[in-house]
Amino acid sequence: MNTKASELALEAAATDRNSYLMAEARKQREIVGRPVPRKEGRAKVTGAARYIDDLTLPGMIYGATVRSNAARGRIKSIDFGEGLPWDEFIIVTAKDIPGANAVALILLDQPYLAAEFVNHPEEPILLLAHPDKHLLEVARRAVTIEIEPLPAIFTIDESLAKKEIIWGEDNTFKSYLVDKGNVDEVWSRDDVVIVEGEYRTGAQEHVYIETNGVIAIANAEEGLTVWGSMQCPYYIHKALIKLFNLPEEKIRVVQTETGGGFGGKEEYPSMIAGHAALLAWKSGKPVKIIYDRAEDMAATTKRHPARTRHRTAVTRDGKLVAQEIDFVVDGGAYATLSSVVLSRGTIHAAGPYSCPNVRINARAVATNAPPHGAFRGFGAPQSIFALERHMDKAARAVGLSAAEFRRRNFIRENETTATQQTIRERVDMDGLLARAFELSDYKAKTERFARENANGSKIKRGMGFASFMHGAGFTGSGEVFLQSVVGCEATADGRVRVLAASTEIGQGTNTIFAQIAADALKLDYDMIEVSQPDTANVPNSGPTVASRTCMIVGKLVESAALGLRQTLQGASLLGETYTADEWRAACRAYVEERGALKSFSKYQPPPGIVWDEGKYQGDAYGAFAWAVYVAEVSIDLVTYETRVEDFVAVQEVGRVIHPVLAAGQIEGGVAQAIGYTLYEKVAWREGRMANSQMTNYIIPTAMDVPPIRVHFEETPYPYGPAGAKGIGELPMDGAAPAILNAIENATGASFTHIPLMPEDLMSKFGDLA
């Protein structure tokens, strides 16, 4: 072949390649935005996915927990009933703990096993293990722990009144003050109307369908390994270091397929993992602990009950001029995450409105109930419920419609929130409200229901809505302190593996990470895999909480993936544009010549984020999701049943990475919030959940959910992966106030608490019926 011919051949090849690349570009190969198959979907629909209770190790024995039957008291004696072969059992008490008897989280106040005092019902005191799980259960019931009772307190009011001091100096885990402008100068003005209200929300149980469970192995030489159902492998890692006083490399935590979390597997798994590890340490055998439903419901965390008081000044033309908010959450017996839950609830308490004077006083207080914990929304559903009920009340006080009052106060670009965060992103609450009204046919239905309700029907119908926002990522400087890291590794055959501790708990982590990495590298979705979270293999990308997995961790996935490409391009193995085959060849060349091809990316805050922790002032979140939710309800005044007949959820969450998964998040969150509002009542008896069964703690079934119509407005967020923001918690926030607003629209009755049960309606309307 002469020179000319070879040049022509090269040119032809180049032209082929260019036309290939152009064709690919024309096909818009972007994977973000497409409903690609869920990565682990096939394993889930075939039953092949392995959850913790599906795993068995050779020689494995079973563990159980003996718990406090008193709310507060001093442990006097432990009696092992007669007739059982106790020498066959592994028995662990606080004395067997090799390191610190405290669950390492924020404070170190919660023991793994109560030694002298108990502070809540179901507090763990003693652990048992045996190869026969039936005999183990007999033995658990045969242990009698005598507790000399001490006075206990069970409500926010009792705790605030210091009826007993049960924690610290004054029962207060944490308090915050947010102060903007000066509300005190407003109350005496004669051009304002002052509106006051008090609102209460109850506890809520997560009811993930897979209960908490772990398997642990332990020995002095190799250390500990724990497998389990969890959201945050590195939380457990940190907790076990303290509990066993072992160096970090001696502890390995692996997440197995996890059957739902919703926050319930954020902090609690550190407890059950520690218990299994203690039994494994003492026995030298693998130990499995799986809670049954009753134990899981009674002993593990729930959403914080809350009380919120509002005092609001509104000008006669409907402008908010002062919001004074007193927000209190019940943290239960130990500090756990209450300070952080309180923080999010506080920051969201004044909502998506522009108000020049805002004061928020917030406290998390102790009661003798099992510690309340993380639950989707994390304090925000509580304070937003109060605000959005109160906004309807304030609208009426100045003679405006609920919608018009909100329109006059919606926050806009360059205005500031309660923490004086200037909104720099595009925000269009008016647009979301208009779209939500259009989709729900709000105006026409409201008018029609008003006419029909006046006809004396026993079924009253109504429409209600709530407008709200939800901040994504850790609050304030939280993300900076977390210093999250994500890795990407390319193998010699060009496959890319995402290395992150962020867990797949049903929300779609595996899938969206693969989409984000695929688009960053212009590779097929199938070429990307996501590693099982295993602290021995993945860096700490932070906990799987706070609507941060997509926006914060996803961005790190994107930059770690781009790092792989830069490495290959820097080594002159890859051109500016490339085919999948060229990518594979470059990876092979790199791995064979230089070894493993890995890239790590560490969190960097977006520019201009400033947070003052002392004043609780500044940029609380990198970005907010914005939403308006509309509920249509019917209330049967014979049975006192409330049904949500239709639900429209309109939100702006930045770019939608996966339309089916994203809609699934909203629908699932709305259903959970409908349960929170109308069905899910924890029956408390002296700090103990009396209805710890699915039979009498009722979550929504297929018969109970309305059509949930989801609409996304997409405004790309410049610092999120492919423009995405957070989404997971948002749908928990808006349904409760929307439903109660609709009930008021239907009946004229102003209810101020949830869950709102038929009994509550009966006591209100009983005389009428």
Place this chain on the structure above:
Amino acid sequence: MTETFGKVKISCTVNGEPRTFESYPMARLLDVLREELRLTGTKEGCGEGECGACSVLVDGALVNSCLIPALQIEGANVKTIEGMATGAQLHRVQEAFLECGGAQCGICTPGMVIAAVSLLEQNSQPTDADIRAGLAGNLCRCTGYIKIFEAVVRACQHDEVKR
């Protein structure tokens, strides 16, 4: 209590295969499947017949396997989630769950798929109300059920294409 009567020999058919095993007569079918036969696709959510995660078909009837004593399956034909696909070919209901996003965390999914299959076997063109009633015994905490309803509708459409 289960030990009082001693173990008995039980023969039945599971996913088309004859199986014989020893079990306490009052042992839960759920435990027999998961522990004796190592078919762990059937899940335990509540242990009291409320959540449906342990749903299986016994002689074609949808049951909660946590409420069925082992003795009751003597001679019966049991079908679990492991018997739904034919080799690599998923059942149309499984396909539809994948396409529509009917599975999130996946723990209710085996029971939900079984319940949907059972529904479609009795009613090939269910209405929205039929679907809701047919799945009312199976709790899901992730999806809000909407994508599951869509999956059942999609599975019916798959069926139409086949005909």
